Amino acid sequence: MSRPSDAISADFEPSSAGPENPRLGPVEWLRWAWRQLTSMRTALLLLLALAIAAVPGSLIPQESADPNGVIAWKQSNPGLLGVANFLQLFDVYTSVWFSAIYLLLFISLVGCVVPRVVHHLEALRAAPPRTPSRLGRLPAYRMVELSGDADRALEQGEAMLRRRRYRVQRYGSSISAERGYLRETGNLLFHTGLVGILVSVFVGGGFTFTGQRVVAEGQTFVNEQQAYDSISTGRFFGDASLQPYSLTLNRLTVKYETQNLNALGEPLDYTADVTTKVPGQAAKHQVLKVNEPLTIGATQVYLLGNGYAASFTIRDAKGKVVYGGTVPFRPQDADNTSLGVVKAFSADPKPIGMIGFLYPTAQKLKTGALTSVFPDLDNPVLTFNVYTGSLGTGPQNVYTLDTTGMTQVAGPPTSVKGIQLSPSKPTATLPDGLGTVHLDGISRFAALDIHHDPSQGWVAGFVIITVAGLITSLLVPRRRLWLRVTEEDGTMRLEYAGLARGDDPALDRAVAEFADEHLHLLEADPGPRERVPAGV
Amino acid sequence: MVNPLDQLSVMLLLSAMGLYAVAFVAFALDLARRSSEAQALADAAAAQTGTATAVAGMGGTATLVAAPPKAPATARPSRRTAARVAITMLTIGWALHLGADVLRGVAAGRVPWGNMYEFSMTATLLIVGIYLLALTRVDLKFLGAVISGLVLVLLGIATVGFRVAVSPLPPALQSYWLVIHVFVAILGTSFLTLAAALSAVQLVQARRERALAGGRSADRVRLLATFPTATRLENLAYRVSIVGFILWTFTLIAGAIWADHAWGRYWGWDTKEVWTFIIWVIYAGYLHARATRGWRGNGSGWLNLIGYAAVLFNFGIVNVFFHGLHAYSGLTS
Numbered sequence: 035m036s037r038p039s040d041a042i043s044a045d046f047e048p049s050s051a052g053p054e055n056p057r058l059g060p061v062e063w064l065r066w067a068w069r070q071l072t073s074m075r076t077a078l079l080l081l082l083a084l085a086i087a088a089v090p091g092s093l094i095p096q097e098s099a100d101p102n103g104v105i106a107w108k109q110s111n112p113g114l115l116g117v118a119n120f121l122q123l124f125d126v127y128t129s130v131w132f133s134a135i136y137l138l139l140f141i142s143l144v145g146c147v148v149p150r151v152v153h154h155l156e157a158l159r160a161a162p163p164r165t166p167s168r169l170g171r172l173p174a175y176r177m178v179e180l181s182g183d184a185d186r187a188l189e190q191g192e193a194m195l196r197r198r199r200y201r202v203q204r205y206g207s208s209i210s211a212e213r214g215y216l217r218e219t220g221n222l223l224f225h226t227g228l229v230g231i232l233v234s235v236f237v238g239g240g241f242t243f244t245g246q247r248v249v250a251e252g253q254t255f256v257n258e259q260q261a262y263d264s265i266s267t268g269r270f271f272g273d274a275s276l277q278p279y280s281l282t283l284n285r286l287t288v289k290y291e292t293q294n295l296n297a298l299g300e301p302l303d304y305t306a307d308v309t310t311k312v313p314g315q316a317a318k319h320q321v322l323k324v325n326e327p328l329t330i331g332a333t334q335v336y337l338l339g340n341g342y343a344a345s346f347t348i349r350d351a352k353g354k355v356v357y358g359g360t361v362p363f364r365p366q367d368a369d370n371t372s373l374g375v376v377k378a379f380s381a382d383p384k385p386i387g388m389i390g391f392l393y394p395t396a397q398k399l400k401t402g403a404l405t406s407v408f409p410d411l412d413n414p415v416l417t418f419n420v421y422t423g424s425l426g427t428g429p430q431n432v433y434t435l436d437t438t439g440m441t442q443v444a445g446p447p448t449s450v451k452g453i454q455l456s457p458s459k460p461t462a463t464l465p466d467g468l469g470t471v472h473l474d475g476i477s478r479f480a481a482l483d484i485h486h487d488p489s490q491g492w493v494a495g496f497v498i499i500t501v502a503g504l505i506t507s508l509l510v511p512r513r514r515l516w517l518r519v520t521e522e523d524g525t526m527r528l529e530y531a532g533l534a535r536g537d538d539p540a541l542d543r544a545v546a547e548f549a550d551e552h553l554h555l556l557e558a559d560p561g562p563r564e565r566v567p568a569g570v
Numbered sequence: 571m572v573n574p575l576d577q578l579s580v581m582l583l584l585s586a587m588g589l590y591a592v593a594f595v596a597f598a599l600d601l602a603r604r605s606s607e608a609q610a611l612a613d614a615a616a617a618q619t620g621t622a623t624a625v626a627g628m629g630g631t632a633t634l635v636a637a638p639p640k641a642p643a644t645a646r647p648s649r650r651t652a653a654r655v656a657i658t659m660l661t662i663g664w665a666l667h668l669g670a671d672v673l674r675g676v677a678a679g680r681v682p683w684g685n686m687y688e689f690s691m692t693a694t695l696l697i698v699g700i701y702l703l704a705l706t707r708v709d710l711k712f713l714g715a716v717i718s719g720l721v722l723v724l725l726g727i728a729t730v731g732f733r734v735a736v737s738p739l740p741p742a743l744q745s746y747w748l749v750i751h752v753f754v755a756i757l758g759t760s761f762l763t764l765a766a767a768l769s770a771v772q773l774v775q776a777r778r779e780r781a782l783a784g785g786r787s788a789d790r791v792r793l794l795a796t797f798p799t800a801t802r803l804e805n806l807a808y809r810v811s812i813v814g815f816i817l818w819t820f821t822l823i824a825g826a827i828w829a830d831h832a833w834g835r836y837w838g839w840d841t842k843e844v845w846t847f848i849i850w851v852i853y854a855g856y857l858h859a860r861a862t863r864g865w866r867g868n869g870s871g872w873l874n875l876i877g878y879a880a881v882l883f884n885f886g887i888v889n890v891f892f893h894g895l896h897a898y899s900g901l902t903s
Contacts, residue, residue: 081855092844297737325745336834508812
């Protein structure tokens with residue numbers, strides 16, 4: 035990359051090694067290695083290596099994009115686990131080998147761009163180069179002979195090229211002009227922008243946080259680290275970075291397709307109606323949708339998932355209320371058959387755990403089992419298996435029930451039927467006189483993602499620079515034009531020539547137009563000598 | 571449930587495919603005639619070698635243009651007819667194709683690129699459109715058979731493999747970014763298709779030129795003598811691909827902005843993001859190869875084709891078989 039990416043003139047090509055191979059000292063070796071690293075060929079090979087290195091991450095599930103896929107892959111490929119872990123195949127894009135490739139690429143890029151910036155700054159101040167002695171050898175050339183004043187012709191040519199925004203320099207009986215410096219400027223901006231993006235992502239990544247939280251209708255979430263179901267933070271992130279606002283989910287409206295039989299039950303719209311409150315400000319009613327995140331303080335709130343939440347009251351054998359609350363049910367299929375867990379820790383004599391399904395539109399299969407046939411709440415039914423025993427003392431996952439210390443008392447495979455609840459029959463008696471469970475209602479929950487990424491503005495800025503640079507570097511033609519006028523025996527020989535620096539589809543046309551217009555000007559205003567009638 | 575507008579759209583599309591098939595045959599005929607014409611040209615050239623040097627010696631005229639001399643316009647009438655029929659059929663087919671695409675959009679009540687079937691339909695429409703547009707500026711008739719053949723195959727796959735009934739957009743796709751991001755992707759893909767076709771011809775032509783330079787006979791594909799030189803083809807491919815590359819860059823960026831709106835991060839190495847990135851890097855490599863000694867010519871031509879293979883893979887394989895967030899094929903797994 036030690037020269038304009040599309041320059042093909044030989045003068046930029048680093049000279050190949052001479053026939054003699056002098057003994058190289060450590061400094062020479064280093065210089066040699068540096069030249070190799072910053073050469074165009076190396077950059078090209080690193081680019082191709084980067085493309086190939088990115089492939090495995092799309093074939094094997096990645097921890098960052100698909101953690102459940104990683105678990106499933108590990109289970110189905112136990113033999114390859116050692117190799118996969120050693121090669122960091124679940125974190126390809128942060129792996130040592132992937133990072134090595136792109137870091138080398140960027141070092142190569144910087145090593146190539148810096149000298150080019152220096153060179154370009156000099157070129158921007160310098161005059162166009164001297165006119166080559168043999169213009170006829172250039173790729174675009176035209177020669178015309180006519181009578182007239184050479185000085186005049188050169189002046190007119192110079193003025194014309196200046197009007198066309200060429201940088202022009204006169205060398206005796208010729209003028210040399212160059213345009214399109216913006217091409218190299220754009221190319222350098224493009225590469226610099228890429229470095230800027232990389233640095234912004236690296237540095238900015240340290241200040242980010244991403245948290246997940248499930249909020250049921252009517253519930254309020256307060257932006258504190260403990261309030262998140264899960265949170266991952268950057269290296270420089272402190273708890274003080276969280277702004278203490280609150281967000282209440284008033285209502286989540288979900289619409290499903292009911293008309294188009296080809297798409298029956300497909301979701302059409304998710305709209306969350308929320309109230310947000312930032313300390314020191316009035317509460318605000320806002321709408322949160324899938325493609326319309328909310329900005330609160332320096333965070334963005336996204337609606338990334340939803341499902342049903344059911345509220346229960348459980349009374350133990352003594353009739354004492356031992357549980358009252360709302361639990362989220364995770365959707366398992368397109369018709370929202372959902373799985374949920376209820377835990378009553380303080381039930382007497384032993385804690386009670388229930389795991390079961392919510393069928394929003396329940397229908398009985400021939401086997402007697404229930405299934406859901408539509409995702410909306412048309413005929414909701416809940417069924418549970420019931421367990422008693424120790425619920426454990428460690429941190430609890432609201433979606434799973436660890437039954438190792440428990441005994442199942444209802445639901446298959448036991449002989450006791452599982453309990454069944456629905457809005458029309460909301461109460462059921464637990465087996466073995468354990469108590470009762472009452473379904474208080476079914477609502478929806480929203481799965482929110484809350485992000486804070488201060489580097490976004492920087493990344494966006496560098497992206498704009500990169501794109502602007504890319505477009506100018508690819509579309510602005512850089513070319514040199516020359517005009518030489520030689521006089522001989524009263525005839526004037528006009529030579530027009532052009533050379534493209536990089537790809538320039540319009541070079542021939544540019545030379546032809548320059549010559550045509552210049553000749554036209556000469557005819558219209560041939561100069562003082564022509565105005566004197568000959569022979570008077 | 572059958573949507574009458576969608577039905578009409580399918581009929582128009584099938585008619586367009588019929589006309590494309592006719593165009594393909596006519597373009598093939600044009601190529602076949604080039605073969606015999608090339609032979610005639612070669613015979614004539616052999617007879618004229620003496621006079622050619624005489625012409626070159628007359629360089630002392632007042633004006634001398636350094637551009638290579640234009641090939642004599644000796645195209646036979648039959649060939650011109652075949653090419654003209656081909657282009658006419660292609661143009662009418664394109665008009666029907668456009669009608670099919672617009673009707674599908676009206677039937678769905680949105681832009682016609684909400685799933686793979688619609689994407690293919692719009693992409694092929696743009697490929698043919700860009701080709702027809704390019705024909706008005708550059709003589710690319712020799713590409714007609716490749717383009718019409720490719721479009722036929724793609725449309726065949728789309729109607730058989732990707733066809734889905736009109737269905738509403740899922741909430742994740744309900745965004746104006748669908749209009750921008752996907753359209754730019756389609757447009758970029760179309761330009762890259764044209765560039766790949768040019769590079770493919772370039773590689774074949776370069777092979778023939780090498781054979782000729784080595785003194786071997788290149789009679790097997792005589793029609794190539796009527797094609798532009800490998801260098802000219804390479805330059806054309808490059809010019810078309812830089813447009814494609816710029817559009818692909820926009821696809822990447824628009825996708826990142828949309829991902830930030832919809833998923834809360836601008837980049838997450840989702841499988842589709844990975845492949846969009848891979849394609850971008852390959853084409854970046856292609857641009858660099860053009861300026862690297864030893865890679866210019868054949869090397870860059872192959873890279874262009876590899877890049878395009880990645881584009882097709884990204885569309886045909888990643889969308890359907892890879893697990894990721896870009897699950898919009900509309901096909902039930």
